[in-house]
Amino acid sequence: MTSRLTGLIRPLTAIPAALVSVGILLALTGDDPFSAMATLADGAFGSSQRTGETLTSFVPLALTGLAVAIGFRAGLFNIGAEGQLLMGALSAAAAGPFLADVPPVLSVPFVMVLGMLSGALWGFIPGYLKAVRDANEVITTLMLSYVAFFVTEYLVTGPLKTDGVLPATDLLPEMLRLPRLTEPGQVGIPDLGRLHAGVFVALAALAVAAFIAHRTTFGLRSRLVGRSVTASEYAGLDVRRTIIQTMALSGSIAGLAGAVQVLGVSYRLSSSFSPGFGFTGIAIALLGNLTAIGVLLAALLFAVLQTGGQVMQRLSGTPSSIVTIIQGLIILFVATRISGIKQVSTMLVRRKARGRRRGEE
């Protein structure tokens, strides 16, 4: 009970603290923070299409947030979800055109699994290097993100480039695209814009991940390794295997995010495919306290910030970079340990007491 409560304190203080900090920053630069926030909220919820757009960006954010959380829970700082997402998107976009004649019941799951495998490979490599060669995964996952970026950049401008000027792959065949939840012009139903069936994939992934974390031995092993590698070794756990499996699983979820984004939204891979879903995933995982339900809520918040921020920039000229700043501040505040704050107050009290004693002398 107490651990659940303290788990809530940090996210619940981090959000207002970050918003207030950004509000002050905006006020200092001569912007009206309240109208900026109002425009942002309007941008995220102002119409049914905008709400739909917010929920559309929830899908990749929830999945990358989950991917990062799976790694972090095992003490593995997979900060390369961006690259794993790109690899998943790449394989989906590359395989798509060959599946025009396959019934969607088969082709859609196939493409998702393919995306997961590609992401898993991009997570397996740093996992293997960590487990076997003790290579720091903070560095290797980020480096591999750059590698994934240049690989996709090369392919969308070269071998896989579609006809025309766009640096992008061919569009997916109609059959393969995930259906939208609403069509414009339907009577009695609000038009939710580009929101697609992939949202159920994201929700299902969150549920499955929660099950794996709490109801399987793998989930337990993974969390134990996160708590203490030494203790896990004493308990006879195969730490190396757990590290490799966790990193591959983490990567596969990020890869799924990329594949679903291709199947449901962009229908292709292009140079501007990801606005940094994988990096936002880090903030989401931490704000969500590394739990599935937490990731769900945090992903919603960041979907609001991201979608609203873009509209805000378009309408009122307040730069959307403040969303990145909010993201950084939230991570910074969430990272603060309650024990750390207690310690500072202890020291301050002691110092004051010492001062008082000196005063009395």
Added chain:
Amino acid sequence: MTTIAFLVLLVGTTIRISAPIAFAALAATHAERSGVINVGIEGCMLFGAFGAVYGSHVSGSAAVGVLVGVLTSAFASLVLAFFCIVLQSNQIVAGMAINILALGMTRFGLDQIWGQPGVSPSVDGLGVLKLPLLSKIPVAGESIFTQNIIVFLLVPITIGSHFLLRRTAFGAHTTAVGELPSAAASVGISVWRTRFIAMAISGALAGLGGAALSLGQLTYFVEAMTAGRGFIALAANILGRWTPIGAVLAALLFGAADALQLSLQVLGVELPAQALLVLPYLVTVVVLAASSRRAHAPKALGEPYDATTPT
């Protein structure tokens, strides 16, 4: 181009390209020797690169710019230090926060100061210095010993760092709080103060690296221009076994990968641009995999120290 001319070009470019990574690698060494993993080096470099351009823009002098960059970065590093040392935040998570903050704040700054996204206007950059005598060496001298001023700072700063860590009381304190903070505290060394100073040095060096990038190699700021160099620097520090000279030599190796791709492009080698651009990142992964050297890491690396426990 003859083979010799190509090699000379390669060495000259390597030195020029390596300087930002080398300064950042020294930044990593100073922080980690005191027990703090400075994952925020990437962000500090970005703050430094931005501060340098802004300082030069306002004052019209690149030297003032470098100073502003160094101070901005040192300040960012001290903020991170406060979270890592005093508030005992997870060092990797807090470092990532600084990186993301740097990305957002420099983008915000570009918009507020110059009202344009992505790139700043050109400002007064660092001049090029021809080392007397050495640059007169036939064939190689001209290319290798004609560099922008900040590159030449690397040699005294590397030697100075080596000297500081190996030959001074502060260096001994740094090593002590990085290896066994409780023991250091029991003989009267302030763990927190030592780590704060190490983080300030680390931030200043990262800022110098950022300035070398924005005012040395270019004369303007580009959004996210550090492009992972802070992380390559962390790898260089590991490869260099947590020593200043080792870290700088490792940085030269990574710089060589970068220089190789530039030189090959100059030669007009028929390869896709991306195949060359990806080299430094691939080399970093391969080198990290080949050199697992945990054994050389400071024992208390990444562990917060509770200074309230009475000893």
